[in-house]
Amino acid sequence: MNSAIPNAADFYRVLPELIWCVFGLLAMFMQAFVRSRHFFTALAFVGTLAGTAASWAAFHNAGSGFYGLVRSDAFSFFFHLLVGAVAVLVVLVAAGYLDRERLPPAEFYALLLFATAGMGVLASAQELLTAFIGLEMSSISSYILAGYRRDSLKSSESAMKYFLLGSFATAFFLYGIALVYGSTGTTVLERMAGADPGSTLLKLGLAMILIGLGFKVAAAPFQVWTPDVYEGAPTPVTALFSAGPKAAAFALLLRIFATVPAATHFWFWAFWVLAALTMFVGNLGAIVQTNIKRLLAYSSIAHAGYILVAFAAVTSMAQGGSAEAAPAYAAVLFYLLSYALMKVGAFTIVSQLGGAGEKNVSLDDYAGLSERQPVVAAMLSIYLLSLLGLPITAGFFGKFYIFKAAVNSHLLWLAVLMAINSIIGSYYYLRVIVVMYMREPSAEVAANGPVRFPLTVNLVVAITAIGTILFGVMPNPVINFILRPNLLGH
Amino acid sequence: MPTYPMLEYLWIIPLLPLLGSAVNGIFGAKWPNKIVNWVAIGSTGLSFLGALEAVREFFESGQALVHKEFFTWIAAGNFRAGFDLQMDQLTVVMVLVVTGVGWLIHIYATGYMAHEGGYYRFFSYLNLFMFFMLILVLAANYALLFVGWEGVGLSSYLLIGFYFLRKSAADAGKKAFIVNRIGDFGFMLGMFLLFRTFHTLDFVTLFNTVAKLNWQPEAWGQFGTFTVAGLLLFMGACGKSAQLPLYVWLPDAMEGPTPVSALIHAATMVTAGVYVVTRSHILFTHSETALVVVGTVGCATAFFAATIGLAQTDIKKVLAYSTVSQLGYMFLACGVGAFGAGIFHLMTHAFFKALLFLAAGSVIHAIGGEQDMRKMGGLGKKIKYTYSTMLIATLAIAGAPLFAGFFSKDAILYAAYVREGGMHPLYFVGLFTALLTSFYMFRLIFLTFHGKPRYDEKKVHVHESPWNMLGPLVVLAVLSIFGGWFALPAFFDKPDIFAEFLKPVFGGAEAAGEAAAHPSELVFAIIAVATALLGFLTAFWLYLRQPGKAESIAKSLGGLYTTVLNKYYVDEIYAALVVKPLLWVSTNVLWKTVDVAGIDGAVNGIAEGATAIGDGLRHTQSGNTRSYAVWVVIGAIVIIAVIFFWPSAGKPVLGMVR
Amino acid sequence: MVPTNYYVVLSAILFGLGVFAFVFKRNIITIFMSIELMLNAVNLAFVAFSQALGKLDGQVFVLFVIVVAAAEAAVGLGIIILIARNRQTLNVERVDLLKF
Amino acid sequence: MTPPLAVFFALAALAVIGAVSLILQKHPIHSALSLIVVMVAIAGLYLLMGAEFVAAVQIIVYGGAIMVLFVMVIMLLNAGVEEHTSLSKMAGAPGLLLVVALVGFVAATVARSAESVQGSPQMGALSPTSGISNMIFRDFVYPFELTSFLILVAILGATMLAQREKN
């Protein structure tokens, strides 16, 4: 432990988190003085955006900071941008939503900002306890956000479930940390590099950590909470959940691989099994859903499964950070990006079409949508097709890179399982499209005419849709960035 | 201007009818019958003249085989099928018969069809037929021949089904086409085999290859290229020329207008099979087996059809079966290697059978559409011309001396007898068939023209046909008398012009049959005449002397008679054995079971299975936090179990293939 | 001197009892307590290890954990109050509106 | 056996008994009290291990603040005896088996492998407490700052959730 006090560079490296937190504070305190919703929207927007922008600063001062607790590098930069962007979009979506549902804006944005900060910490943490704190920041805020519609039974219930199970899993995670600490004498990832892979204690500890994170990324059989929470939570929050925390948790997992070889030794088969289970559970579960939020929840489970396939590919490469694993990393990163885009977009539309109190979230409410609101239907179809993995969408490339990674590390059967699953998946995504384009709406559905989309929401839809197509046609910039050799700073 | 313009532009001959057909087909609907007539008759007539001119030039050019390549029709790899026409002696005969008889029948049809609807349609089809038939006989390779082959099938389909409002007609047309297709199946395979062996379908090249490279003939029971190819081609011929077992379509084909029956189902198309066999005689002469099969099938058909002919009461049906029987004769000739005789009979038969049909048509026309001979009788006095011409034709077919049929049939029977290699049974069967032939023909004559009228004379007032119908009758009558004198048997010690003429085509092949101009041929001639006479007398006795005797005999025969009357129930048997089972299997097994229940069922089953599993899964999602906790515990156990107990977990895994 | 693994085993047992309690108690508050129990177990492990390793950071972690626990407690109890208000029950099994 | 060992066993027994009674008690308030017992016992173990600062915090924050919070909430909602429903099929016999399996395995593994853990068993020059403060404010200053935000979140959330609807 060097004895120098933290210098400026250290603070640059965590600038995004700081900015997010500060703006969170601002939002908290301002609520006492300002009533206007627009003010808080603007504040949150600026805050999230500023924080996201600040990750440039962090990137330019790459390196590890705060005595090796955090590291800022291309990898963390990517994830900061990702979670930041998600936060920005969610702010825009929430603006209209909170207004419609008559919910206090200040706390919402504050929590959102803190949650984002927590994810940021996860993305750049180099030390398990810091990671734990970050995790808790995002989780606890998430619990509250899930229950943000206090008067709604579903919302509060989802908060409770998320909270209880979440902290249950956290306990496992923490226990894992304890054991790892016990066996290696440290919680700083880099210092574990030399840890003896044979140690039983380490094995158990890593297993526990995997359990904790597996819960966060909703890998089967830890996925149980996902559908309920996603359905109950306010839809913008759902959008956040599906994109943000998941990405952050995956980021931490990748970090661990990259720096702790022992992990790759122990985790390969675990990931193989988790991936297979998760894909099937997600897709099969989604087939029978009639509530669109729930359906998307299951689909996000399935996608977690696909990402886990890439993880299996990463782990099957003996040395986590080594060259041949790079494409697998790239696959994960690209997939998370595309996935965030389409999921946020889809949930945005769902939240807007939901109407006051989120009444219209069943598939039947989407019948004949293409007649009532052709553009919306088209946009939603874009996201769905991208989720389905059709070419010229980002989703396709994501899937493609994962296939590539899997085949590349000889996981042929996993690839085949994934193929089968994408067929199952295509079935229910098509079902939604079919409903929108090919089914006649029932009388009362036809009665409630087109829902008007406020500017902010349109902005989100536009951004996500364009992004989905753009990265589907021109993935080069992203790919080139995430394929850089010094992705994780070594 | 080339020296032999017509040979140079041989394609004009078939093209003219095609044009006529097209013009009539497209514009005819709006035109009055007169113009349609002119187009139809004009086009065929011109192509007849063209044919004559071509033949003249052919002789003038010293009978050298003419082979013209006009354009390549299909080409792929080493395969080329050109639109090539050729003209040799055999072609000459066929072309003249086709165009000549065809033209006459066109003329006849203008009268016969005068009062029918769809007049233009009829002539358009008829011309189309002429086109394809000419292609068939002029073609210089099997592929192009096949064009004509299928084409005539098409036109006969159209013409048989001309009265498409009548289901029977439509059925008959369909039947004709499909049965022919069955034959074509063989024909195609034959072609493929030939191409596989010789890498060409061009007559000249192919036959020269066989001749030049002195291929050994195949002995009895040896299934080499020649045998198999020959039999396959013969299968096609059976379909086209209505031989056993594929003859069934021809009698039904009588649903078509009578001129059609005359032109297509008597004079020309049905003889295409014979033409193909003679055209590819070299294949057959190289295969004992093939020859025997051809001869036997022909002979059997001849007899079989004749027996059915005995009992028919529909005037056209009688003629139809007689056609089948006569075609049998022709194949018999080919079978015994007397290809020349076969062609010769083909020609004469074209004359008198066409005449018979036309006359029959004239009768039907006269009596107002009645075809049942039991409702005729005593017409002889009312329609003299028709009667006399038909009588001539009957004499010809029955083989009365000096009539056309006499010479041709005689030649065949003689050839059958002298052919070495145990062909005598064929001769005797043929002879007996001759007896039957003359019997049922005279039966027809007597029932129709003699005795007292059995139709209601008040309703029907019988009238002679117009001259545009009688004209052709007369011409054909003349031909049926003198047409046979081209090939005088040896005992006339005059040169056998016909055989001489065809020799370049058949060459040595003929030797077997025509070689020894044997005085004993006279004996055979006398025997033949005697049998014919016997047949005549029987008919005379049964149907003029003792009317009603026939019925009693029929009754005494009982089952046998009804069987014959019902054509041995062949159609019924086919229906029961082939058609119905096929439909049943297709519907209930293939479609309903395999397709819908089986494959589709499986596919939908998978889908439903997935849904069911999904439904099961979502019920683990009980909504109860405690069970969720248990799931988390399960997950924990799974992970720990995998990490600790999975085989090969924890070992370095680089390069492991899963 | 007490061997380290005594402590660690004890922590494991307590942790296990926590899991057990979480699964088998029905009252939300009690369930939440069982989480606290698990965290305590973890803390015990931390301290034991830090003592064994002769490093202090283990104890530091304990402090952090306690803080986090406090935070969680605040939020958790908030949520519990919310549920109690919305559902008039503290039985977790009665709170299953979201299912399937 | 040596005195420390005896103390250890005494406290351990106390802790386990507390935990078990937490499970067995029907009334939340009793469970809460038994949890406090556990915490006190653990604090005792900390002392036994010479981590007196942690022990103190344990007593004050946990046993004091947090558990008081619990008790207060229980009172506030005057939660009665927990009713005996068993709607969850999973959390019956199968759950029991699974949990036992898990616990058993973890405990066993740890028992087998924990003695491998040792380093230099002296606490370094400075006393634990000052050492701790050093670490908190230097090495772990970043997470420490973060925890402050965490607390904020907690406050925010608690107020936000617990407050009655304005309208």
Add this chain to the structure above:
Amino acid sequence: MLSGGHLLSVVIFFPAVGALALLLLHGDDHKYIRIIALIVSVAEFLFSLLMLKGVPAGTAGYQLEEFAKWIHQPPINYHLGVDGISMFLVILTTFLTSISVLASWKNVEHRVKGFFVALLLLEVGVVGVFLSLDLFLFFLFWEVMLIPMALLIGIWGHERRVYAAVKFVLYTMAGSILMLVGIVWLYNATGTFDLPKIQETLAAGLLADQPRAEMLLFLAFFVAFAIKVPLFPLHTWLPDAHVEAPTAGSVMLAGVLLKMGTYGMIRFCLPLFPDASHRAARWVAVLAIIGIIYGALVAMVQPNLKKLVAYSSVSHLGFVVLGIFAFQNISMQGAVYQMLAHGISTGALFLLVGMLHDRRHTFEISEFGGLATPMPKLAAFFLFVALSSLGLPMLNGFVGEYLILLGTYQRHWGWASWAALGVILSACYLLWSYQRVFFGEITKEKNRALPDASTREKWILATMAVVTLWMGIGSVFITRRTAAATQTVIEQVEPQRPYEAAIPSGAAPWAANGAANTATAISAKSSELGK
């Protein structure tokens, strides 16, 4: 390697531009939408004709190539090229699209704009499939084409349209996703997606020592294509899709989409995995033959006219597959020709069926009968098309079938003989249905006053008829240009093993070495036959 401008890009993307133009139009001035759609499609057709200049007859290899880097990692390139085979398929596509636009002039009434947009986008996808030389690009177009087709079926189709649409997509996806795995695998093996490069690498014997891998790869591709073709027993999506699709949809489906499968076999399965192809040939041929006969028999008993035509496609495409897997130049030529011919004649059949449906709103044969009386012209056209479809010489259907059978016979007489049964059966079901629909007295009063073909319909049908006739007589115009391409494929697939070995046992003794190609061989055989 870059020669001759960007014609191919234009041909691919021009319809997309047209679609954009349509999107700009106001949704309900149907007249202009139709007119513009027509103009675009016809212009597209003319563009595609320009390729005839670019692909001189008798030159092997790809012409008019276009190459541009697209994605760096993995290296995916925008690589287009055309040869004799793909050129005519593209022309067929553009031609049929124009026809479809005309055919949907009247009978598409709601969501007109969407309809024509979908149609044009479909064209983009299909043309792209035929022209891409980069596996990835190929797959991309292959998938993209799905959605417009599914929409065509699902929105403008008949009663059970949704079921049919979903079934169609799922079937195709099931195949194509496996193909994607195959493609990725190939990439891992060869390090490129570029078809010619992969071709070279594999030809160099990359998979020579691992037959299992090659077979799996072969299957990954083949199954995808077989589903598209469709090859028995993967065909059950076809009847539903055809019956439920609107006329234009059926025309495109039967005319073009099915060909994508057979095209894929020619372009990928055979050249890339010759050994596997040879090992699989026997089974594929069996399936193809089953398909031929099975399809015909099932078609024969269909009470639904459109379904009948659909099943007839199964039968006809069986011929194509057989021709491809006979590995004979002749049969391969035949297969290519049959693809085009089938596109025209079956397309025309669907048009006619659609016209009947426009008049009577049913496909049930029992509802018709005696239609020749009220609508002689339609009847005449129908007969003409039916004849071409049952392979009457001098019409397009014959050339393909004949060459296929002829070529196949050179390889294996048994296959050819069984397949030839299809020739008989096709006559059966077509003529029988024709009789039931058009011949006889009128049975339903409704049918008495049905209008005959309108001027528009007459023009459509006349065009088809002319093409049919032309293809039946002037086939050389096409075969001359496809010859080189097919020859290349044969050379790529054959050298793996000598011809003799390729003849499965069961070839008749009298045909043992029928392919020997010289007079000496013949004379040699003559002596042998003499014995």
